[in-house]
Amino acid sequence: MDAPNGSQDTEQTLDSQVKAFFDSAPPLQNRNDIIQKLNHFIQLNSLSSENGIGKRIVCVTSGGTTAPLEQRCVRYVDNFSSGHRGATSTEYFLKAGYAVIFLYRRGSFQPFCRSLPDDPLLDCFEATEGLNIQVGEAYSKAVKTAIVDHHAAVNSGLLLKLPFSTIFEYLQMLQIISKPMKDIGPRAMFFLAAAVSDFYVPWKDMVEHKIQSGSHILDVKLVQVPKMLSVLRKDWAPVAFCISFKLETDSNILIKKARGALEKYNMHAVVANELSTRKEQVVVVTIDDKITVQRDKSKADDDVENPLIKLLSQRHSAYIEDSKRMR
Amino acid sequence: MDAPNGSQDTEQTLDSQVKAFFDSAPPLQNRNDIIQKLNHFIQLNSLSSENGIGKRIVCVTSGGTTAPLEQRCVRYVDNFSSGHRGATSTEYFLKAGYAVIFLYRRGSFQPFCRSLPDDPLLDCFEATEGLNIQVGEAYSKAVKTAIVDHHAAVNSGLLLKLPFSTIFEYLQMLQIISKPMKDIGPRAMFFLAAAVSDFYVPWKDMVEHKIQSGSHILDVKLVQVPKMLSVLRKDWAPVAFCISFKLETDSNILIKKARGALEKYNMHAVVANELSTRKEQVVVVTIDDKITVQRDKSKADDDVENPLIKLLSQRHSAYIEDSKRMR
Structure with missing residues (x-):
């Protein structure tokens, strides 16, 4: 019997890892x-639309x-991520007419709340005389935006928020979301x-109780999280537009690295960002393009997510049109 | 030449670890x-007092x-800890007449804020008509308490809040605090x-850039954080009452384990708590005692920190009296 070829082999390995x-x-x-x-x-959102074909829905993680x-x-x-990118993008997706499923880490930034201080x-x-409370003048606009715009999006049924903490919760929820999508x-x-963990300790390998600190060195061995982007694209959401x-x-x-990810996971686009400049510019890498997107520096409050979501929304529209022609 | 004896040896090891x-x-x-x-x-607080001898000051981490x-x-x-114990204890220390230095992890519970929901x-x-905002009725009392009592403590100069994230920040700040104390x-x-990390990666051993996820297993080797309780008790704060x-x-x-820690670090008391029952009861272990402290279950809003801080405050007073007699 011949050995299985490389591609089958990889697929079997991934399946067993998953x-x-x-x-x-x-x-x-x-x-x-x-x-x-x-x-x-x-x-609700796939029915409601002006043109009768239903809204576009994005799952933002x-x-x-x-x-x-x-x-x-x-x-x-833990993997550091403030959630600023996801929260800001959610605002622009709503502006662009999307309904948004916001799958977020507990305690990370929330849409419409990013100009608030750490502990809003x-x-x-502040407390006033007579033990009443009021918003300090400096924050009056930010607080109002946060509460009014956030609640408007949730109450109108355009924003669904689902929190996670562990890699186990995150991937199970992503799978659940992909089904009705x-x-x-x-x-x-x-x-x-x-920012998804690359490594994890399998639940059954974990000690039940707290690790004791008797020894001088703690040697933690973590195994690789299966490449779920492949699984999402291939099995969970084969028709969705994936970034x-x-x-x-x-x-x-x-x-x-971005181009490698694009090809390996068959994404429609990979947004490449460098830690130190990520709020100023990103590069959108597609199969035949590499587009640098920058925030408008002439406006103090412009975000790089503004042109980014515009570009992705256009690409998504083109993708939907292409899909119709393919039918 | 003789080998150094065991105790000197341990001390030298600790000093070099520190x-x-x-x-x-x-x-x-x-x-x-x-x-x-x-x-x-x-x-400010060591001067101001009714009896002219200055307030007691506690550093709550x-x-x-x-x-x-x-x-x-x-x-x-990361080491999981909501900060509920520290935040609640801070409230009771203030009630007991202490000035409090609150050395807390960014994002953890704050004094007077523990009955608030996750994202206050x-x-x-909620937004009202005319785009004004108001507190929802269910939270009216909790929000008022949080803002009024918290700001009163800070503004009256009785509560100093200092945030940390890493083990490096925490231990450097603890050392800084111990000096004027x-x-x-x-x-x-x-x-x-x-909840202080038992293990860390020395800064100079760390990779500068993000660890790449190419390999199938991530093997993280952490070394033990030096037993700083010993250093605090012996060198940084030899006269302070240490819990x-x-x-x-x-x-x-x-x-x-609690008794072991008491003896090893020469603490005045160790508060022993079990993860699942820690909000109901704790055991205060001292050199000649083992006192179980429970919250008053007949009162819905009593906290185990209420009798705990009362007990520790009494013990601290006795300790101050003893110190006077020893002079």
């Missing part, structure tokens, strides 16, 4: 509640995932801005 | 600003420290409720 990951994951809390909310949200080192989690490896309640409000075909987009991100601290390898 | 840790630590941002605030705070895995930090090992601004406020002798207390904490998930080893 199975091992999900088999090892602790069951998701509130699974049914999440499914119910999602179905309602997607149904945002913030970093954690990889627990202990089952009763005291220690974990304590930093923005299939129903809207190419009008679905995945905008995968979350992933590449963040590097070393600009020399950034574009090469 | 030196290695601080030599490896990146310099603290805003160092001078912190020192200035501290000196002002301690001077709260929340978990992070151990970065990369210099331009994307990944880090978005969860507690020496001036108030036994009236100083350290209430070390923070540390022992948190375990396994109740079988808890008291033994």
Whole structure:
């Protein structure tokens, strides 16, 4: 018998890695509640539209995932991400007419809240005489925007917020979201801005109790998280428009890495960003293009996400038109 | 030449570990600003008192420290701690007449804010007609308490808040705080409720850029953080009243571990708590006692920190009296 060829081999390895990951994951809390909310949200937005064909819906992932080192989690490896990119992009997606499923890390930035200080309640409000409270003048506009615009988006049914913490929660929720998103075909987009752990400790390999600190060296061995972008693109959401991100601290390898990810995971675009300049410019890498997108520096409050989401929205529209012609 | 005896040997090892840790630590941002605030705070509170001998001052540490895995930090090992214990204890210390230096992890619970939901601004406020904002009725009391009581404590100069994230920041700040605290002798207390990393990667051993995810296994080797409780008690704050904490998930080893810590670090008391019951009861372990402290379950809003801080305040008073007699 011949050995299986390379591609089959890789596929089998990925499948078994994916199975091992999900088999090892602790069951998701509130699974049914999440499914119910999602179905309602997607149904509502896929019907409502001026032209009768339903809205475009984007799943924006945002913030970093954690990889627990202990089952009763005291220690974990965290991936730094403020969630600024995802929160800001969500605002521009709403402006561009999308409905947004915001899959975010607990405690990370929220849409319409990014000009607030770290601890908005304590930093923005002050006590007045008679023990009443009021917003400090400096924050009056930011606080009003945060509450009014945020609640307007949620209450009008255009913004669904779903929080995660661990890599186990994140990937299970992404899988759950992809199912009803299939129903809207190419009008679905995945905008995968979350900083996802590359490594994890399989749940069953973890010690139940807190790791004791007796020894002088802690040797933590983590295994690679299966390349779920492949799985999402191939199995979970084969018709959706898929955008992933590449963040590097070393600009020399950034574009090469982004192009590698584009090809490896068959993304429609990869947004390449370097840690130190990521709020000023990003590069959108597609199969036949490499477009540098910059914020308008002549406007103090412009964001790089403004031109970025405009560009992606155009590309998504073209993708939907192409899909119609292909039918 | 004889070999050094065991105790000297251990001491030399600790000294060299401490030196290695601080030599490896990146310099603290805003160092001078912190020192200035501290000196002002301690001077103010050590003078002001009804009986002319100055207030007691406690340094409450709260929340978990992070151990970065990369210099331009994307990944880090985090120690879970909401900071609920430290924030709540701070309220009771203020009630008991202490001035409090609150050394807390960014984003962890703040004093007077623990009955607020996760995202207070978005969860507690709503938009009214005419685009004004108001507090939702359910949160009216919690929001008012948070803002009024918190600002009252800060504005009256009784609460100084200093934030940290990494183990490097935490230990450098603790050392800085201990210096002016020496001036108030036994009236100083350290209430070390923070969940401090047991392991870290020395700054100079870290890769500068993001760890690449090419390999299938990530092997992270961390070295033990020097036992700074010993250093604090012996060198930094030899006259202060020192309380540390022992948190375990396994109740079988808890008291033994607490007693071990008491003796090893020469603490005045160790508060032993088990992860699952820590909001209901704790055990205060001292050299000749083991006192179980429970919250008053007949009152819905009583906290275990209420009897805990009462007990520690009494013990601290006795300690101050003893110190006077010893002079």
